[in-house]
Amino acid sequence: MIDKKIFKQFIFNELEENIYFIDLQLFAKPEDEGRTEEPSVYKQRKAREEGKVARSQELISSLVLIAAFITIWLTGEFIMNHSKNLFKSTFSKMDMPFTPGNVGHFLTNAIWELFYIISPILLVSVFIAFISNVLQVGFMFTTKSMKMDFKKISFTANKMFSKIFFSRQTMVNLLKSVLKVGIVVFVAYLIFNWKKGEVINSINMDISLAFSTLTKVSFYIGGMSCFIFLVLSIPDYYYQKIEHKETLKMSRHEVKEERKDTEGDPYVKQRLRERQRELMSRRMMDEVPKADVVITNPTHFAIAIKYDSDSMIAPIVVAKGQGYIALKIKEIAITHKVHLVENKPLAQSLYSAVEIGDQIPEEFYQAIAEILAFVIRAKESIKG
DSSP, X not given: XXXXXXXXXXXXXXXXXXXXXXXXXXXXXXXXXXOOBOOXXXXXXXXXXXXXXXXXXXXXXXXXXXXXXXXXXXXXXXXXXXXXXXXXXXXXXXXXXXXXXXXXXXXXXXXXXXXXXXXXXXXXXXXXXXXXXXXXXXXXXXXXXXXXXGGXXXXXXXXXHHHHHSOHHHHHHHHHHXXXXXHHHHHHHHHHHHSHHHHHHGGGSOHHHHHHHHHHHHHHHHHHHHHHHHHHXXXXXXXXXXXXXXXXXXXXXXXXXXXXXXXXXXXXXXXXXXXXXXXXXXXXXXXXXXXXXXXXXXXXXXXXXXXXXXXXXXXXXXXXXXXXXXXXXXXXXXXXTOEEEEOHHHXXXXXXXXOTTOBOOGGGHHHHHHHHHHHHHHHHHHHO
8 A cells, every 4th residue: 555645745746847837036126136226328228229128019009099090080081982992893793704813803903902992091000100119219220129039038838938927027018908908898888878879779770871870989989998098108108118227227247247348357457557657667768868867856756857958948857757766767877877966855846746748847947957057067077
């Protein structure tokens, strides 16, 4: 005999393997997934390029339906006349020989006549659909949203079932569909209750009058429903904007990764800055031998100055440095026999006030002139 507990456990295991579990993460908010940061401009632009924009399909449908009803109302006589002609031509050709050629010719004429009848409605509907899209998201054209992405396809029955039937967007669309059906039924009930006398009496009317009466009732129902749909589509439009923004929210990790992609890796940027400083320092050191004098602190600062009375208005700073760089400037100056002059206040002031390649400001003219005059006299005494 099989123990009852073992048998019950066996049944439970079998059922557990075949049951469809609903992934509650499908209903999760961005905050629940760690996506707490507002979407960046870059992500919004990228989403737009991929066709992911905030758009209310309910607003588009409402405007298209209203435009179609108005077009039918304005072109009613045109539609009726051509419909009568289509029926007349159809029934007048019933006694023609049933051959492939006759049937093909008959169907071709009928299709073109139907297209001619409904063409105003089609043209207006397409135009209104285009305009309503442009008003919501602006003019844009992309084919990225039509590309097949196999990564989004799940071959697990559990996940496919959950995503199709239990996603938040699916539930919202289901509620909107139920609401629309309820509105149409309720409006139809009210209109029929209001016009029930005319609808009942249409049985005793001739065909044209009965058709006209039923058409008016249908227009009442359609027009009122479309107006209610349009009113309800306005909050849906704002809901879609909020929902779209929520779907674009980013986690802090995504923000960091995007910053790396758009602005560059901070480590790489630091290395580039270091490399630029190295190149600048190397070029600066190449200019030290060409200097006339190096003013020192004596150990903390070093500023190399060059002056050519024929080509320069005022002396310029060709190199400057602090700490280790100052020591290197002094070493190069000594190697190439460039004069060193110790002047602590002047060295500190020049280091703070003048950049490499700039002219000496006027307030330093007197002090620099005295130093250059001293250097020139020292050079002449050595030569003499």
